[in-house]
Amino acid sequence: MDFALSLDQKGLGKDIQEFSRRFLAPIAAECDEKQEFIPTEIWNQMACLGYCGLPIPLEYGGAGLGALDTLICLEAAGKGGAAAGHLLSWAVSTVLGSIPIIKFGTPEQKELYLPRIANGELICAFCLTEPDAGSDAGSIRTRAERSGDYYVLNGTKAFITNGPIADLCLIFAVTDPDRGSEGISAFLVESSFPGFSRGKQLDKMGIRCSPTGDLILRDCLVPAANRLGPEGQGFKTVAHHTLEWERANFSFFLGVMEYNLQTCIKYARERIQFKRPIARFQAIRHMLAEMRVELDAARLMFYRIGWMIDQGLVPAPVQASSAKYFLTRALKKNADYAVQIHGANGMMKEYPVERTLRDYKIAEIGGGTTQIQLDIIAGNIIKS
């Protein structure tokens, strides 16, 4: 067993952390305040550097990275001090936008969309959730009815990450209402298709740098060639086989935790109380040590998921859900301690740590709630 990072992983991590430090960290607070995504010129620069196509194969203009390399890149961007919201939107677009196409797309679909995701032209969204189908994702109601060379889609998708800005949406809709979750199909829907519209951008507590909104489909015309995967396999195949990636996507929070920890160590060394740096006090030291231990454990669990995807050892629902469950717990404590160590300063917007205390909550809700992760783990271990 080898725990060392490869030369590529070290180098890519260093480069992306530096990019994040130079370009994303300085805009984090203002974008958080104004609920703004990454400005276009920085997004274009990310595309030029290959960041918008991390897992996309080289022949489609991507960087051709595996899962472990990709999640190490996401982590590195967090380490550099970028806002979690920016990283969430980027990861959803770059990873969740491309993986289903890479795995299930026809050669034409790959040719049409992957190069434009990689070059930053298309921002993607993954659209499963509906107003009445959250954790119970199999109960979606959006309908897709075949009509000649088209499908006609009707319904509403809710709380969609990148909803207000997405150009390409992977939309799950019911093609056969009698077959339950086996009657769900996946569609690649461009925002320019007739009948596609967006709700307004939602005002959120956290991950404010990630635009969230509803999508409304009213007799939306989608070419039959844009169905991804076989009819009826949208949920059982496309969504299910993307699950590990969906969990692994949260690896940017590993970097956010590392950034918080380093920020706290620096602060604790400099902040003087009772005539000495607070880093000398056991109460503070133990918080820092706990942050470190739990970050390390979460990181190892995530690296294992990346490794398992690369080795083809998927589906791995227990390991993937365990990693996300544990990350969420560690992140919650990390965010809480980071503010606590900073004291009153920690509550001030001029310090970066308060943002994490608002941002962390998405990890407990998005991509399957903490409770759903436990259900998946329990279901699998009790069954076996």
Add this chain to the structure above:
Amino acid sequence: MRWIVCIKQVPDTTEIRIDSRTNNLVREGIASIMNPYDCHALEAALQLRDQHGGQVTVVTMGPSQAEECLRDALAMGADEAVLLSDPAFRGADTLATSYTLAAAIRRLAPVQLIFCGKQAIDGDTAQVGPELAEWLGLPHIAGVEYLVVKANNITARREAESEYYLVEANLPALVTISRTMNEPRLPSVWGRLRANRTPITVWTGEDLDIDPNRIGLAGSPTRVKRIFYPQHQRQTQIRQGNAEQLSNWLVKTLAEERLL
């Protein structure tokens, strides 16, 4: 056509700490980086290559771990990298370093232009570039913040305290680059992956035509007697009076302190 960039691996001094007992730099846990001035030198060379063609060769002298900064240079877009590594090079001062670099660059001839960072952030001597030019018998322009290459000629603007000089020289020549010259590019993912697959040329003393008495500690006349942390002292005086009295006093005091 060859553009040479000399780079150095240095400790990242953005968060430098000094051991209060020994007065030495705390090097544990301090990452090594490419000297930031050298990043600007490399960027300048890459831009010239993109305009005029040719290839950029980076050269560094150091232990085997200096390979890391060569990989960074390759990732940014350099075409080839040479590591000068030999236990005999150890302990070199600026004179022995520039002597060794000169021997390597002679092997890489013919060269168009040699780029160095104006100085390195660890020693801050700013000597290696100009010394290297002397060993090679080339004209040099130090502290360049803008340059144009036309045919066999370079025109460069070099910074000075309160003015700048516009200097012309024939090629081949050597320039040392100021940090105000450009914004170094970041490596792309493809650049980084390519860099990790590019072989690095390693030369020892045996690969170079050198006098053993001029390299390493033996070739280094410089002796560091002591490293210390400068004492910063504030001497505050609060004076009262009218503008004329106060300004007279200020001018007199500054003159006495030899600050005017």
